[in-house]
Amino acid sequence: MGNTARIAISPILKNPSENECQAAVHPKLAGTSPAWLRILKQVELVAPNIQCAIVEGDPGVGKETLARYIHSRSPLRQQAFLRCDAREFLLREIDTASLIGFVYLDRVDLLAAPGQGLLLATLKCLRARTSGAFAMLVSSQTPLGTLTLQGRYLPDLAFHLNAVRFAIPPLRERREDIIPIAKAMLHQICRRYQQQAHSLSSGAIRRLLQHHWPGNLRELQSVLESALLNTEFGHLRAEDLPLAEEDRRQAQSTTLADDLLLETAVCKHVQYVLHLNGGNKLRTAHQLGISRSTLYRVLDRKSVAMA
Numbered sequence: 001m002g003n004t005a006r007i008a009i010s011p012i013l014k015n016p017s018e019n020e021c022q023a024a025v026h027p028k029l030a031g032t033s034p035a036w037l038r039i040l041k042q043v044e045l046v047a048p049n050i051q052c053a054i055v056e057g058d059p060g061v062g063k064e065t066l067a068r069y070i071h072s073r074s075p076l077r078q079q080a081f082l083r084c085d086a087r088e089f090l091l092r093e094i095d096t097a098s099l100i101g102f103v104y105l106d107r108v109d110l111l112a113a114p115g116q117g118l119l120l121a122t123l124k125c126l127r128a129r130t131s132g133a134f135a136m137l138v139s140s141q142t143p144l145g146t147l148t149l150q151g152r153y154l155p156d157l158a159f160h161l162n163a164v165r166f167a168i169p170p171l172r173e174r175r176e177d178i179i180p181i182a183k184a185m186l187h188q189i190c191r192r193y194q195q196q197a198h199s200l201s202s203g204a205i206r207r208l209l210q211h212h213w214p215g216n217l218r219e220l221q222s223v224l225e226s227a228l229l230n231t232e233f234g235h236l237r238a239e240d241l242p243l244a245e246e247d248r249r250q251a252q253s254t255t256l257a258d259d260l261l262l263e264t265a266v267c268k269h270v271q272y273v274l275h276l277n278g279g280n281k282l283r284t285a286h287q288l289g290i291s292r293s294t295l296y297r298v299l300d301r302k303s304v305a306m307a
Helices: 034-049 063-072 113-128 144-149 155-161 175-192 202-210 216-230 245-259 262-276 281-288 292-306
Strands: 052-056 081-085 101-106 134-140 165-167
Touching: 034 063, 034 165, 052 063, 052 113, 052 155, 063 081, 063 101, 063 134, 113 134, 113 155, 144 155, 175 202, 175 216, 262 281, 262 292, 281 292
Parallel strands: 052 134, 052 165, 081 101, 101 134
Antiparallel strands: none
């Protein structure tokens, strides 16, 4: 192949857009779970010297968003962020000796054997260069290690790409991130449609936490946007969220299971007797045959459960 490889792309350098420069404040980066914080810490460690890395994760988890954040933290942040399908990238031509900038190749797991060989040759040429600032991030929905074990991926290419690996867990495995991200998304959506700030009701929060989120962050954003455009209130309620019917059945079964608990039954009975006595706690405790301190403890547990 010589000193250079021919790859797919036309000249790419231009001034980065405002949205690209502000990738670090994207709502999809608002997670607070330990798994997500580890990824952000990894970015801080790797970005200053980034050359080649892979971002893996299910559809909709925010792979491109994370790639843009890595770009914003790298020495190449003043260069353009070029996103391209991996297969399309390998169909065009450019001299790797003159290639500079920050390239993000989507879905390298879909490359057939010839494309994998060409990408491997390209990476070797780029690493052999002694000048020119260049970085390449790639994305994959299927872990390359899995594809390699199945004999569907070149081991040498997988080793090159997996040297620096960011693995984003699906949203269902980091539920602590759902509400912080949802609130940040909702704020952004309100600004986009020039609406007053909306909040999430306690019922909406419970519904969001109950959902399985097969579409991950992409699905969450779609649900919130649809709910916002169809509500007449200043906050989103559970019934405003266009989620699947199985979520409602799951919520109902959860409520039924809770009702079968002895503690729940006790709390409900105490509340019933308290209501019959017009809220008089002393009379209620006397009728129930318990002390006032015991009554207060039961009522405290009830208030905590309803919070």
